Amino acid sequence: MASVQIFKFSISSPADISPLQKIQEAGYDPSQILAVVGKTEGNGCVNDFSRTLASAVWEPLIPADAVTVFSGGTEGVLSPHVTLFLRETGDATTGLSASVGHTRTLAPHEVGTEEQARQVATTVAQLMRQMDVTTEQVHLVLVKCPLLTSDKLQAIRAQGMVPITSDTYESMARSRYASAIGIAAALGEVPEGDVPAIMRQGQGEHRWSAKASCSSGAELDDCHILVLASPAPTSSSPTRQQRLHAVSRPMADAMDAASLLHLLDQVRKDAGEVVQVFAKAEADPSGRVRGFRHTMNTDSDIHSTRHARAAVGGLIAGLVSDAEIYITI
């Protein structure tokens, strides 16, 4: 497995590229960049130009085969930052491996559909083969995928087709779902043959992946994908060469402190410290979380996604004492 190093830097604005200099000061070269994964301070919704701005300033500076994944929304205590995944050179091993890729460009009418799921599944499977990892070793698949803008909706209609939704904000959820189902198929969490049926049934069916983190944006037309894997910890203490580990566990709901404390216990047992957290947040569509009525879905002033990031971000940031964490919808 090709090893990766992880660096995390705060950014002063979406246009802040100072981390580039900082990795050089640490002895790395921009050509080693595999992925730039960032949280920027926009609304994380349809008209979030902080993501577009970050993409615009970073993409000319990284290798052609590297990917950017910017997620808007640093609600509550969350703090804007970027996480850089860097290829280690030579035979250095870190205990963590990663691989990145793109799907082909998706036509507007394909966004959020079975075809997107299939494209993502294919790319994730390819990346896993390249990395030579098992599904158990994969702890995270990050996907940044397109959404339907007013212009894309118009293009679909101009072709005499019916868009999956006329609501641009809703299209973000549809696109995330298609990507997540693609990941689940690649990881064997849902049978690949079920994908058409699952996509037809819509989101009500509660199919999900324990490893997927997908977010949508207007700033791209294909899907950017990063697969992160870690071998199971060996019985012996980790050596300096294997000092990075990934652990993962689904949260049962937005109030699931117990799952987080469980993972933090694992880290503590290994005398480790938390480098970065990747977590998903959601306003339960049932209108209830752990039996309590929440008002995220009926708040017409703040989208539920912003509420959910703030709440789950507040919980995790407090537990890990770190606000530069990657919490997305």
Next chain:
Amino acid sequence: MASVQIFKFSISSPADISPLQKIQEAGYDPSQILAVVGKTEGNGCVNDFSRTLASAVWEPLIPADAVTVFSGGTEGVLSPHVTLFLRETGDATTGLSASVGHTRTLAPHEVGTEEQARQVATTVAQLMRQMDVTTEQVHLVLVKCPLLTSDKLQAIRAQGMVPITSDTYESMARSRYASAIGIAAALGEVPEGDVPAIMRQGQGEHRWSAKASCSSGAELDDCHILVLASPAPTSSSPTRQQRLHAVSRPMADAMDAASLLHLLDQVRKDAGEVVQVFAKAEADPSGRVRGFRHTMNTDSDIHSTRHARAAVGGLIAGLVSDAEIYITI
């Protein structure tokens, strides 16, 4: 000390008065109501009519000397609910005592000023004398206080006076601060003689109370006050008659999980369970929390108060596994 019983009920809307029937089913009478303290699902800011609606439906139903304290804003996982404080009859003791009162009506130009602080201090001191409690036994002073609406601003200017601020949202903070300083004076947390100087210096001086919970609203012209006290736990196990306790501790910042875990440990040691949490949330005005840049103060789409309630609410709700908690700004 007159003992109080605490009941907590979810509400389906700000106009939901079904808790009134539920306390009757539990053997209590509306005439025993001392205070109705609720979280309603508005924006918690200037134009939050959920508070006004709740006040309008509850006030005709409770004793004339009882108070309502409604705080808007159930961001994130927070769940709308009311907490009822009921006078125990006869010599029943619960381990918890409370007393409520009002200041006189404040003229528009007094809102957020030294005069408001003085009125609150006087009323809190009176309530403590009635209860015969020491400052150490007081764990919470809840205040609901007025804000400056456009109409009140106009009234001030019509008298040839200059309002403390022309910004109605900012007036909410000024009013909360004046109330908190009044509480701090009554509890000896700041010398009473320093109040004029503190109020002149403004909020920059970081004077604060460890027991105050103040929120502002357009739905009232005086201050509604509730003082909650609890004797120190005795060495013996609490008896059924002393089954309610209050513990309190300041949070160092919006990510202070440690203080919360410390209090939860205390509860666990006493084999207790959490009935209700009253906590304050704030977007640190420095623009940083625990060294991390936050974006709550530069988000022109969502007021920082909403961000802060969502984040701190997410943290505390997760830790206590209860979303019906009283988190205010």
Next chain:
Amino acid sequence: MASVQIFKFSISSPADISPLQKIQEAGYDPSQILAVVGKTEGNGCVNDFSRTLASAVWEPLIPADAVTVFSGGTEGVLSPHVTLFLRETGDATTGLSASVGHTRTLAPHEVGTEEQARQVATTVAQLMRQMDVTTEQVHLVLVKCPLLTSDKLQAIRAQGMVPITSDTYESMARSRYASAIGIAAALGEVPEGDVPAIMRQGQGEHRWSAKASCSSGAELDDCHILVLASPAPTSSSPTRQQRLHAVSRPMADAMDAASLLHLLDQVRKDAGEVVQVFAKAEADPSGRVRGFRHTMNTDSDIHSTRHARAAVGGLIAGLVSDAEIYITI
């Protein structure tokens, strides 16, 4: 035709019932109230408690067969106010007649469906028969209709049914549409037999009524309906007895100043003055208005309905030099 008088009053908050005293000062009695139609200062969306507050304070004060129609959202220059429709006594004629009614309570699963359209159509037809007016004489049919809250969605699912939409905000549009189609059927603007097909096809089909003004709210479970009619102006100048007139004309889009100027010319020719304006506003779902791209449908911070009211309200208020106008979505 039973004549009605119209009064319009500014309100200082959604709870302001001072207009009640003002009509008494003008020689009218609350028992003459037929309808209270108001604009309140909430967000006009799902969680707009300003409407609920206004309903809560007004409904106990008006006759049992009178209706309230409160529409939230006074964006931009729009000013909160109520318009009171009062029954004239004796044989006084004003040139304007009105009649009000309710549909039966709609079950949650009926909201926004063909059944709602049918109920509205039936009630409007009944009111027109009572008034003995032709469809040409009807200039406005105001309907306030229910929406789907999280609780109603849950109730629908608990019955094993599928809601027309899971999005509470979207349900507002569905309910408005059903009501408007009901009105169109009653006025002969669409053939009554086409209603089932129209409702099946959804909103894409661009069926509409030139006389309907429907808005949705969480504060009611039936539909409140007001029909306003005016005979064609006679060739002679209007007498004192026929001093109120209604004129109406569809706006082609949100920038249609010409239609408004055309109506204002009619008023000017009759040496009249504008008493009240009832207009609808919409963010064109195509994403374009008069060929120009607008961003109302891709703004995830402000709902398109709020944008549209502000823009159309700004246009009409400027043209009539009156900000107390009834602009709804």
Next chain:
Amino acid sequence: MASVQIFKFSISSPADISPLQKIQEAGYDPSQILAVVGKTEGNGCVNDFSRTLASAVWEPLIPADAVTVFSGGTEGVLSPHVTLFLRETGDATTGLSASVGHTRTLAPHEVGTEEQARQVATTVAQLMRQMDVTTEQVHLVLVKCPLLTSDKLQAIRAQGMVPITSDTYESMARSRYASAIGIAAALGEVPEGDVPAIMRQGQGEHRWSAKASCSSGAELDDCHILVLASPAPTSSSPTRQQRLHAVSRPMADAMDAASLLHLLDQVRKDAGEVVQVFAKAEADPSGRVRGFRHTMNTDSDIHSTRHARAAVGGLIAGLVSDAEIYITI
């Protein structure tokens, strides 16, 4: 006077630079660009990254001495677009002249102060001398000026200084005001000697300029300035060489359709057509517009600036039948 040509193009996103190709198709060269003045679709407030994105993509493409002025906020029907001011070559005269410049970089503590006003005044005066125009011939002075971000506030405090405001959103108004007073001083609308006193008194004093259009942004540290002038129309019909004219007139309030209709009459008399409109919008700080209570200043969900742009934009767009107009706060 050096003549300028004006082109206006719609943009599909803040990053859309297609107008560059369109001016080339029209026979112009990018080197002739004097200014790019655009409306982008962000919130127009502190965290509007649509402006930063537009600046980032345009600035590398225009001459070093050209300026960008991007104003966020296309609320309501307003449509994202750019207006390009191009230097005419040779002795072509268009009837319109323009000149652009920058002030020096302003230190954080200078933003919104007398010093900013002085810098703007000096630069505007220089530009007018270069153009050799009288104050009467100037119809518009556009300024884009900095605001106070959390980082700038921190820098000010780190120097032991007190910022003019701790509220980043409020700093936008302070900066606009300082620029406007600078313009007023340069145009003789206020005596230059009064500037220190005016800036000390704050915005309450209602000093203003009839020609200023200032907006603030986080994307720059100096002020970008454009002065636009037009000779008085000659008695004879305008020739082809003098086919561009500027007319201007203050709006009395946000509902002032009369002033707009007056200007449109002037255009009609000259058989002209409207190329572009530059207008300012404001939520009257008194809380009333033309005697009517408005709720823009007490809406804690939408900033008053967004309300005001939507309303005034709706009025003007309707009257000129053009949504690509430059309406700012």
